[in-house]
Amino acid sequence: MxxxxxxxxxxxxxxxxxxxxxxxxxxxxxxxxxxxxxxxxxxxxxxxxxxxxxxxxxxxxxxxxxxxxxxxxxxxxxxxxxxxxxxxxxxxxxxxxxxxxxxxGAELRAQPRMSFRLTVEGSSSMRYRIVRKESFQLAGRRARVPLVHEGMNPAIVEFVKGLEPAVRERIEALSDQEPAGIVNVSDGLAGERAEGTELDYWYAVVTGAEVPGDLDVLPVPAGAWAVFETSGAFPAAVQHLWRDVFTQWFPSNPYRLRPGPEISRTRIAADGGHADAELWIPVEPVPA
CATH class of the missing domain: 1.10.10.60 (Homeodomain-like)
Structure with missing residues (x-):
């Protein structure tokens, strides 16, 4: 690759x-x-x-x-x-x-020519599994936010804070399949992942149930998902997992990204400093 x-x-x-x-x-x-x-x-x-x-x-x-x-x-x-x-x-x-x-003859800025190589660091491995899911819905609330690679995303924090507790409870009650509970979803990225690129952020659940008309709904077709797990400091562990999937896992495995939302299920410790997370990425095999 x-x-x-x-x-x-x-x-x-x-x-x-x-x-x-x-x-x-x-x-x-x-x-x-x-x-x-x-x-x-x-x-x-x-x-x-x-x-x-x-x-x-x-x-x-x-x-x-x-x-x-x-x-x-x-x-x-x-x-x-x-x-x-x-x-x-x-x-x-x-x-x-x-x-x-x-x-x-003023000072100019050069963009060096890029090339890619695989760098092996440490002895850690990436935990993942491939899951085939039938079609489902994402149900919850959606906001357009800028992409942030490192640290908390202020736009997402403000959006989630603005959701009333009763609305959050109604959304969570619709969860009826894996990944269970509230998930964070990125969708609608305009092809590239530059810092500040706008995307649709969803505070949502994965469901097959009937969704009330006042909630946002995103139909998701059937397909394969690569599911990754991580545990560590929040939010760095989750952001680094996202990075590692694209910079290490994809170049080393016979899969490619297919169109679809990217879903993370994150459970944050009471002190807010640690998280256990799953990342669901839509994939398909690379043609032989």
Whole structure:
């Protein structure tokens, strides 16, 4: 898997001056475009489109400083319709405009070329099981929140605090299958996992029961789920498990992400500092 990802990275470098073809990159990596975008973001720490933009403007900066081409010629080569659009993108990455960079030789920012390798740390293993579930519903309350990789998510904390105790009790009473009880659900991520990306957060339960009309409902089709377990400091243990699934488990196992919600069942100790958690990720086998 890592070899194929690195072949995709080579393809990006050879075609930096062309539009990003995520479908072709996924084909090289022998996976779906959906999985490739999500896996890339988890491994790289930046979305695919943003990485390519930074690489283009890193290479373009060398041409700007060399002074052998007009700024308009450089802009057109790297896919910008005008010198003004190129200047805005250049400034967003480098902190200064291309004209200023050419005149003063000011300090620029480079996005290094990325490659992936597997690093083995310690002797711990990831506990997981594959579960096949029939179709079900998520029932509860939903909010649109930004993605936060480390620490508490203030938007989620505020949203959950705003739910009345009676509403929470009504939601929990609908739970009738695994994972049992209140679950936290992430859905609707726009393809990539950059910090601040918006997603649908659900305070919900997994159920097959009839759901009252005043609650939000998300139908979930039948499929396979990879279920992971962890225990440790909260919220770091849960966030690190999420990271490790994408950076370690997926590259090492013959599964890929399929569209669907990602579900965590977290039980926090009374002091709030420790948690036991399960993470349910929708998966499908990688085609042979």
């Amino acid at each position: 890592l070899d194929r990802l690195n072949q995709a990275m080579d393809h990006i470098e050879r075609h930096l001056d062309r539009p990003v073809d995520a479908a072709e990159l996924a084909r090289i990596a022998v996976t779906s475009e959906y999985h490739f975008r999500r896996l890339f973001s988890a491994l790289a720490g930046v979305g695919l489109s943003e990485y390519v933009r930074r690489r283009r403007l890193t290479v373009a900066a060398a041409e700007v400083v060399a002074g052998e081409q007009t700024l308009l010629d450089i802009a057109v080569r790297w896919g910008y319709g005008s010198a003004e659009a190129f200047a805005r993108a250049f400034r967003a990455v480098h902190g200064i405009g291309p004209g200023e960079a050419r005149r003063t």
